[in-house]
Structures are given as C-alpha cells and as structure tokens.
Amino acid sequence: MIVLDNKQSVSDEETEGTHMDVTGDDHEKMKEEIHRMAKDLSIPLEEAARAVYSAYGRPPPVRTNSVDFLSELVPGMRGVSVKARVISVHSALRQDGESSYFFGMLGDSRTSVSFSCWVDFDFQPGEALVAQNVSVREYREKLEIVINRYSFLSPLGSMEGLIPPVEDGVPQSISELEEGSVNIDVQGRIVDLSSSKVNVKGVEKEVLHGVLADRSGRIDFTCWGPMKLERDTCVRLIGGYLRSYRGSNRLNFDAGCVIRELPSDVLPPLADLVKPRPARLYTLMESGMSGPVEVRGTIVDLRPGSGLFLKCPECGRRAVKGQCTVHGRVEGIPDLSMRAIFDDGTGTAMMRGDRWAVESLLGQDLDTITSEVKETMDPELVEEALKEKLIGKPFTLLGDPVQDDYGLTIFIQELIPGWDRERLMEEVSSLMGVVL
C-alpha cells in the first residue's frame, strides 16, 4: 500500500471535504504512470510507485495503515487502506453546480460506513473494492471515509470477509426492519416478482422488483442484480439495506449479498402470505410496510371529491365546467369516486375508492346513478347517499396502504359493512386469556 505524496494531502478540514482547491502538479501524471507501469510490467503498484517516484526525484512513498475491518476506523486516520463492498452509491452536484461527487455506504462483514468520493467512482452496489490512501473523518456525527484524488481505488475479485457469515445470527422478521438498516439478515417468501430495464451510466441494466413476505409482514424490494430470483421461493437474504421510497420502506440488495434458497415449508404458502393482514392504523403509519391490510374501524367524515363527477375522456382528470387543465374544452364523461376519513381508534387514514367501490356500496351502477342525478337535478345526491351509508358506521376495510406527505391513504379493495364477528370473538377471547 502506498501514499503518493504525503506532503500534498490536504486535510479535509481545510477544504471542507470538497478538495476543490487542491492542485497536484505532477500528481495526476505520476498516478497514471504508476498504473501503466504496474500493468505493463505486471508488478505490484508499490514497486511501480517507487520507480516513478525516483524518476521524478522524489523520496519513496511510505506504507499506509491497512485495517482488517471497517469497524477499526476512527476519525482523523489518514493514508488508510480498506477493503469493502459497495452497499449504495449516489451522485450529487457540487457547489459549483457543474462537477459532481459521489457518496454512499461501504460495508464489510461487521459493519458499514458512509463514504464520500471527490473523484470518479466507477463501482456499483455489490462490487468489492480496495480503497487505498483514504482518510476518515466525522461528518454530521457519523464516521465517513473520504476518497479523494490522492486515493487509489481498485476492484477486488472476491467478497471474502465482506459479507456477514450465513451461519451466524438469526434472521430478523420483516416487521422488525427499520429505515436505514444495513447488512440486513432476513428471510421470506418471494410473493411477487417483476423486472424492468434501467439506465445506469449509459448501460442498460435489468433490475428486479418484488415483494418479500413472512408471517410478520411484507416488504417491497429492488434487486439491482445481476441475480436469479424466482417467485414463490423461500430465501434467506444477507447484506441488503433498507431505504424509504415514497414513504414506504424498500429493501435493496444486489449480487453483493448472500442469497440462500430455503426449503419451501419454512414459511406459510404464498396464498396465505398475500392475504390482507389484520392491522392497526397506528402500526401502518409507523412501519411503512406495504401490501394489502385489513382494518376495522368507523368512517367519521366524507371529504370533498366524493360522488359523481365528469372526467376528461383523454386523461381522466376532473373536467371542471367542461374544462380539462391539460386538454382544454372537453366533453366530460361521468365517473364516481369517494374519499372518506377512516378511524380505527389508533389513528386515521384517508380511504379512497373508485367507481367500483361507490357502485357496490350504493348497490347501483353508474348509469342508474347518472340518470337519477339528471332527473332530480341534484348533483349532491350521490354525496348525500354516501354520507347516509358511511358516516358513523363500522366497516372492515381491505385495501392497499400508501404513506406519503399527506399521510396514510388506503385504496379500497373491499369495504365490508360491520366487523367480522368471528375474528372479533377470537380477539376478545385471546385478550381475555391474557387478562385471566
């Protein structure tokens, strides 16, 4: 491991980590020559560096500190060499608004550490690397590895020591996963799987999306590949990380993780795992979990936007007074929707239903409703009927929760009047069991 030029490394404090003011005279040239020489002559970088340094009339480079694990890093370390796997990488514009820098997470078998990189970073999540001559600082109360133009990055062929061992530990259940969790060890059944192509730095890549479920819950995942996954298989996945995406937690992983297929009987069959789960609104708001749920509660209010309305035939947006905001003057076609506040005693959610939900609730189809409104000339008719059926009444709501800036919304799959007596009785007797 080598340091190209100790005297030239500028502290992060001086440059606030941007390293924009650093001007290394011969530095880039030397770096290139060292790499070329090492490659052409198949000699270690260290040896090539010594030769190039001496050719430039400089003192030989010094050895740097190599740590075995990222957990050994402490702020203030310089000239360090680390082995790591890329857990995540993102880029952002620098303050000059033109050039960009990279940041993300690096991990090994024990821990993960943030990094920032102020030169090109050509590694993808799941790839392993050796980063030489990096420094370590504390940034926003977190440890950060700083990679700058004086650092060497080279690919590492093996993931050995960089992934938590499968034999150790017990997998977490899905409901235990929290935003920001890294090096996740979890098992579940893949209950949904699809793929899409994304463009990563001009290269088309196949990305897999799906849902992993266990007895405790389910979570959307993205696999940045390349990896072979199959729907309806049980897997144990080690090394993924969780990020919040549009208010829902999403499990991310890639080829850098360990995936082990498990016997199919470790988890309930797919059909059971995709059934709506009984849930409380409070836990839904907290967990950001996905998938259909079953909530029992009362409807406390009907919101504007419920009832019969006219929509643009082109885009489906509401046409107000025959005007679509996008398509201008249009001949609106009738449609139905409802928005109501659902309360289960632990929290509230916006409940949203489409034409189908309104029709089945009112027991009338759209045509009948439309002609009735025309006859009575009362546009509020549907809203009134909905209020009558809904407000203050108990319902069992089956639907898909979505959490966003406006709060929790549940899109109705099914709205059953009353509460499931059998389940209610079960719950009461289990409660009684606890009490007694």
Ligand SMILES: [Zn+2]
């Ligand atoms: Zn339109």
